[in-house]
Amino acid sequence: MSAPPTAPPRLVVGIDLGTTNSLAAIRAGKVARVLRDRDGEALVPSVVCFHPDGRTLVGREAKRLRLTCPDRTVFSVKRLIGRSAAEVGAEAARLPYPVVAGERGLPRIRIGDATLSPEAISARILQQVKANAELALGQPVAAAVITVPAWFDDAQRQATKDAAALAGLDCLRILNEPTAAALAYGIDGSKDGTVLVYDLGGGTFDVSILRIDDGVFRVLATAGDTHLGGDDFDLLLADRILAALPGGGKAVDPFVLQAVRSAAEGLKIRLSDAVEAELTLDLGPRGTASLRVTRAEFEAAIAPLVQRTLDCVQRAVRDAGLRLDQIDETVLVGGSTRVPLVRERLRALLGRPPHTEVDPDLAVALGAAIQADVLAGNDRSLLLLDVIPLSLGIETLGGAVQKLILRNSTIPTSVTEEFSTGVDDQTAVELSIYQGERELARDCRLLGTFRLRGIPPLPAGLPRIAVTFLVDADGVLRVHAREQRTGVEAGIQVVPTYGLSREEVRAMMLDSIEHAQADYAAREAIELRNKAEAMVRGAQRALALAELPPDQTYAVHKAVKALERLLAGPTDAAALRAGCDAVTQATATIADDVISAAVTRALREEEGR
Ligand code: AMP
Numbered sequence: 001m002s003a004p005p006t007a008p009p010r011l012v013v014g015i016d017l018g019t020t021n022s023l024a025a026i027r028a029g030k031v032a033r034v035l036r037d038r039d040g041e042a043l044v045p046s047v048v049c050f051h052p053d054g055r056t057l058v059g060r061e062a063k064r065l066r067l068t069c070p071d072r073t074v075f076s077v078k079r080l081i082g083r084s085a086a087e088v089g090a091e092a093a094r095l096p097y098p099v100v101a102g103e104r105g106l107p108r109i110r111i112g113d114a115t116l117s118p119e120a121i122s123a124r125i126l127q128q129v130k131a132n133a134e135l136a137l138g139q140p141v142a143a144a145v146i147t148v149p150a151w152f153d154d155a156q157r158q159a160t161k162d163a164a165a166l167a168g169l170d171c172l173r174i175l176n177e178p179t180a181a182a183l184a185y186g187i188d189g190s191k192d193g194t195v196l197v198y199d200l201g202g203g204t205f206d207v208s209i210l211r212i213d214d215g216v217f218r219v220l221a222t223a224g225d226t227h228l229g230g231d232d233f234d235l236l237l238a239d240r241i242l243a244a245l246p247g248g249g250k251a252v253d254p255f256v257l258q259a260v261r262s263a264a265e266g267l268k269i270r271l272s273d274a275v276e277a278e279l280t281l282d283l284g285p286r287g288t289a290s291l292r293v294t295r296a297e298f299e300a301a302i303a304p305l306v307q308r309t310l311d312c313v314q315r316a317v318r319d320a321g322l323r324l325d326q327i328d329e330t331v332l333v334g335g336s337t338r339v340p341l342v343r344e345r346l347r348a349l350l351g352r353p354p355h356t357e358v359d360p361d362l363a364v365a366l367g368a369a370i371q372a373d374v375l376a377g378n379d380r381s382l383l384l385l386d387v388i389p390l391s392l393g394i395e396t397l398g399g400a401v402q403k404l405i406l407r408n409s410t411i412p413t414s415v416t417e418e419f420s421t422g423v424d425d426q427t428a429v430e431l432s433i434y435q436g437e438r439e440l441a442r443d444c445r446l447l448g449t450f451r452l453r454g455i456p457p458l459p460a461g462l463p464r465i466a467v468t469f470l471v472d473a474d475g476v477l478r479v480h481a482r483e484q485r486t487g488v489e490a491g492i493q494v495v496p497t498y499g500l501s502r503e504e505v506r507a508m509m510l511d512s513i514e515h516a517q518a519d520y521a522a523r524e525a526i527e528l529r530n531k532a533e534a535m536v537r538g539a540q541r542a543l544a545l546a547e548l549p550p551d552q553t554y555a556v557h558k559a560v561k562a563l564e565r566l567l568a569g570p571t572d573a574a575a576l577r578a579g580c581d582a583v584t585q586a587t588a589t590i591a592d593d594v595i596s597a598a599v600t601r602a603l604r605e606e607e608g609r
Contacts, residue, residue: 012143012172012376013133014180014368015126017160019078020202022046022125023362024133024144025369027378032184032369034362035136043361044132048124049073050111058128067258070096072111076203077125079226080107080118081163082156119159123166130169143170143530145372147364150176150208150219153390153445154435154477154494170527172375178208179217180367181333184358188370189215193328196317198346198354200309201334203229207313209320209327218387218408220320223312228305230268230336236301237264237293241279246287256286263289271295272338299341306345313349330354333363377537387411392469392477395432395441397422404469407437412584414470418484421465425457429465433479433494447494452481454488472584525571532567532576535583536560542587559586 013024013035021043025034034042041060049062050072057065066073074097080088085101085108092099092107100115102108108115126146133141146169148160157174164171178197187195189212199206206224210217241260242249249260263281270277271293281289317324330350336342337360347353358366373379387410393403396419404415421429429452436444455463464484471477480491539560543553563579566572 011137011139011141012145012372013141014175014365014370014372015129015144015146015169016177016180016365016368017078017122017126017129017146017148017163018046018201018364019076019204020046021361022129023365024129024141025362025365026133026137027369027373032366032373034365035133037132037135042365044125044128045075046078046125047073047075048077048121050114052112056124058124067254071098073097074109074111074116074121077109077118077121080109081122082118082152082159083107119163119166122160122163126164126167126169130167141169142526143172143372143376145173145175145368145375146171147175147177147180147368149206149222150178151206151222151224154447155445158476170530173371175368175371176208176217176219177206177333177364178210178219178222180365180371181331181363182210182212182217182329183367183370184363185329185331185355185367187212187329187331189217194220194320194322194326196313196327196330196350197333198309198313198330198337199224199333200336200342201229202231202336203227205229205309205312205334207309207316209316209322211320216387216410220322221316223316223319225308225312228308229334230265230339232305233268233298233302233336233339234261234264237267237298240264240291240293241267241281241289244289244291245283249289252286256283259283260289267293268298268339271298272340295340302339302341306339306341309342310345310349313346324350331358331363332356332360335361375534377534388413388471390435391437392433392435392447392471393444394419394467394479395434399441400439401434401436401441401444404467405471409471411471412587414468414585416466416468419465419467420461421455421458421463422460424460426460426463427455427457428453429455429481431467431479431481433477447477448479448492450479450481450490450492452483452488452490454486455483456486470581470585472581478581525573528573528576528580529567529571532563532580535580536563536567539583539587556583556586559583 011026013026015024016022023034023042023044025032036042044059045063047059047062047066049057049065049069051057051065051069052072062073066075076095079091080099084105085099086105088099088107098110099107100110102115106117108117109121130141144164146160146164148157152160160174161171177199181197181199182195192213195210195212197208197210204224204226205228206222208222209220211220238260241264242252245252259281263279267277267279275295276292278292279290283289314324317327327350330346330352332354343354343356387408388405391403391407392405393401396402402417404417405413430449431452432441432449433447434441434444435447438444452465455465466482466484468480469477470480477494478491479494480489482489539556543556559582563583566575566579
């Protein structure tokens with residue numbers, strides 16, 4: 001099916017929004033490539049500096065100002081996004097810029113008299129990545145697939161989407177970083193297996209175990225350390241450089257420390273290629289440090305840190321219910337996986353060498369670009385499915401959580417269960433929606449609460465309240481409750497507790513100079529049409545591929561036809577939204593059947609080609 005003339009072909013990029021660096025990539029044909037700026041650089045440091053002279057600098061320039069404007073230069077904001085001020089307390093204490101508790105207990109970054117949300121900072125980074133991508137492509141970029149760690153919860157994912165919206169990007173999909181990395185290595189779901197993704201960056205370490213069955217990527221387990229990475233390797237070498245300075249490097253100022261840290265990083269990087277490296281660091285009046293370090297000395301120093309990562313690997317494999325010899329493939333992500341000792345130790349542990357063909361700094365963005373290409377409708381051979389990262393449920397009597405949608409369910413999906421009242425003559429119930437794997441509400445994360453009123457006064461246990469959880473293809477959850485006898489209904493679209501409210505996002509977008517009101521409405525309409533068109537295509541493809549009973553085929557067909565009729569007319573946002581929901585609803589109940597049949601078929605066709 002060709003796209004109607006109203007929808008110009010869109011460029012969809014993949015974006016790795018990292019703690020330290022961010023970058024974009026695109027796939028054209030079968031080849032994914034990263035997008036570079038004027039200087040040929042792909043990585044944009046995830047740093048934003050609000051200079052006292054009024055300029056806002058992003059990326060390399062901002063990173064350079066970290067030392068001169070420490071309280072106005074924001075980095076590592078990914079550690080704060082989608083979390084409450086209370087949750088980030090310990091994290092915030094490590095940061096040189098002030099993080100305060102704002103409204104509803106949300107963390108805010110104070111720059112002079114202004115307070116900024118982590119989403120707004122991430123949006124600045126995304127804007128820079130978008131601008132670089134547009135320069136490289138010579139065309140506007142409106143949509144993206146953005147990656148997040150596999151362990152990010154709903155609030156963190158939603159906050160990332162909000163940041164994208166603020167940056168003027170339609171986030172078509174949030175993709176797990178390990179899934180993106182696996183895709184970049186050519187593990188596209190056409191072969192079943194178990195993949196270990198080892199991601200060692202500058203300041204964080206993540207290991208994920210993925211299971212691929214019939215094209216579905218499931219995260220079986222994750223482990224890691226949010227404060228372990230190449231920066232720790234640098235510190236060990238920095239100690240040696242300081243010791244070589246006059247006076248043993250005691251009582252040095254922050255500028256010297258920074259110079260020493262940079263020199264240490266340079267030394268470390270050279271030791272990835274050479275077995276020995278020399279350094280002369282001339283600090284003018286503060287003295288000169290000269291030293292020679294062998295790779296063996298460096299390895300002896302970092303060995304305990306590398307061992308800590310391997311302990312995490314073993315724990316993740318155990319948590320996944322597997323043995324080390326059941327891992328089929330290992331892929332490397334993050335700059336610090338270039339350290340030879342890391343590769344050697346992993347090979348020794350797993351009994352086979354890890355894949356190293358893809359640049360570990362670029363793998364996640366390249367994988368996101370592949371998914372972006374699929375979502376743009378350019379690659380019909382790959383059917384990648386998203387799964388729910390954490391279970392969703394409601395609180396029942398006694399503070400337990402009854403899970404309606406289980407972790408790793410493919411989306412879209414919808415589940416309805418019946419509940420009742422706990423007290424006689426109860427005419428209203430409060431429904432609290434939780435996310436997490438634990439049994440008790442207090443150990444899970446509260447996503448939202450709403451009330452169903454107007455229940456007939458009956459003895460406890462008699463009212464029949466049907467609660468429906470519907471998760472659409474974007475992972476957005478809508479919850480709906482209906483008392484079956486009276487037909488009274490209530491529902492909400494769940495907005496995570498630790499994020500911006502829909503109104504705030506809207507207001508921030510309207511406020512921004514770049515997106516004046518008219519632009520916003522126009523873009524919203526375009527995005528909605530694109531989404532509806534993609535849904536029509538997806539549903540038609542699924543119908544063609546799956547063998548469904550006639551009544552199910554009819555239901556999907558009817559919803560699709562209705563949406564097509566709406567698309568043929570002028571844009572009516574509310575009607576289009578309702579039409580999309582109807583298609584989601586029609587396909588959700590059969591999603592599993594359709595999808596598994598479709599995946600199997602698509603893969604078979606692909607193999608036969
Ligand atoms: P990432 O957070 O993935 O961007 O990784 C950044 C980390 O990788 C930093 O600690 C870098 O010093 C480190 N890194 C980059 N290249 C190399 C290399 N060739 N050898 C060792 N470490 C490296």
